[in-house]
Amino acid sequence: xxxxxxxxxxxxxxxxxxxxxxxxxxxxxxxxxxxxxxxxxxxxxxxxxxxxxxxxxxxxxxxxxxxxxxxxxxxxxxxxxxxxxxxxxxxxxxxxxxxxxxxxxxxxxxxxxxxxxxxxxxxxxxxxxxxxxxxxxxxxxxxxxxxxxxxxxxxxxxxxxxxxxxxxxxxxxxxxxxxxxxxxxxxxxxxxxxxxxxxxxxxxxxxxxxxxxxxxxxxxxxxxxxxxxxxxxxxxxxxxxxxxxxxxxxxxxxxxxxxxxxxxxxxxxxxxxxxxxxxxxxxxxxxxxxxxxxxxxxxxxxxxxxxxxxxxxxxxxxxxxxxxxxxxxxxxxxxxxxxxxxxxxxxxxxxxxxxxxxxxxxxxxxxxxxxxxxxxx
Numbered sequence: 080x081x082x083x084x085x086x087x088x089x090x091x092x093x094x095x096x097x098x099x100x101x102x103x104x105x106x107x108x109x110x111x112x113x114x115x116x117x118x119x120x121x122x123x124x125x126x127x128x129x130x131x132x133x134x135x136x137x138x139x140x141x142x143x144x145x146x147x148x149x150x151x152x153x154x155x156x157x158x159x160x161x162x163x164x165x166x167x168x169x170x171x172x173x174x175x176x177x178x179x180x181x182x183x184x185x186x187x188x189x190x191x192x193x194x195x196x197x198x199x200x201x202x203x204x205x206x207x208x209x210x211x212x213x214x215x216x217x218x219x220x221x222x223x224x225x226x227x228x229x230x231x232x233x234x235x236x237x238x239x240x241x242x243x244x245x246x247x248x249x250x251x252x253x254x255x256x257x258x259x260x261x262x263x264x265x266x267x268x269x270x271x272x273x274x275x276x277x278x279x280x281x282x283x284x285x286x287x288x289x290x291x292x293x294x295x296x297x298x299x300x301x302x303x304x305x306x307x308x309x310x311x312x313x314x315x316x317x318x319x320x321x322x323x324x325x326x327x328x329x330x331x332x333x334x335x336x337x338x339x340x341x342x343x344x345x346x347x348x349x350x351x352x353x354x355x356x357x358x359x360x361x362x363x364x365x366x367x368x369x370x371x372x373x374x375x376x377x378x379x380x381x382x383x384x385x386x387x388x389x390x391x392x393x394x395x396x397x398x399x400x401x402x403x404x405x406x407x408x409x410x411x412x413x414x415x416x417x418x419x420x421x422x423x424x425x426x427x428x429x430x431x432x433x434x435x436x437x438x439x440x441x442x443x444x445x446x447x448x449x450x451x452x453x454x455x456x
Contacts, residue, residue, distance in 0.1 A: 338370070
């Protein structure tokens, strides 16, 4: 009879071979709210949230775009997504950067290029604004690790820490003021005497207008780009996925008003995570799960809009003001005085002169290690 047998619940578990890390920061104070350095502290005491340096892939692109916003680029600026070849005469080598989907979109707005993580567009922007200029912005945002002085940094070729990346994104959430990471607020002895006390500190490094516009660009990543899964959070959020060559590293760095968090997953020996294990698939679900719990008691707020901005109805095909015949016009945000003044005919435009570009002498030394991420997550 069935009553003679006991029911014993069983489950099959497999210890994860890949490692993961998470770091959450309060942008206004820099206070570290949560930190996970690995899967199991008893298996490894190495803290991957602050000690590991890994290639960030496309999660580094927002730093390039932030620099570009302060060098005459706007969300409506048009850049041609087209084949690009760099030749290095001394080594008789060529570098042909590609997009994840192996396709080119032609004339593309800055907003769409970041949302859909177009590699070639990012490289063209970096080439235009200058590598040293972009690196200077990385330093402003808190990236302290060594960065290669070549175009490959557009694809996240230089290794950085999760703490650095999360601090950079927290700066955007904090209206352009970079918070110093605050791990310990106060230490007291058994009698209550204060042995150590640290006060929050932040440094304004970019304008509130630049930070806000960049935040809206990162909201588009979630609205219709590589980070669409984060829409399930059900509140305003901004962020960026990152995936490196051969799927060795998967990242998602993002924030809601008042809380920034970054997640990373990969193997310590840098072997591939596996087919399609991209930032949007491997790292983003961790971020969503954490953020859902961490923000459960927080009201859903919109990002604060600073003064000094203007909004205009734009034709996304041309980046110009939407004319009477414009199709799918959108409202776009600009720094005051930078919105286009010319109206579009509504028929769109394209440029063939930039559809195939060749450059010489700029072949990045580390490009084979840095590669794109997906659009379809």
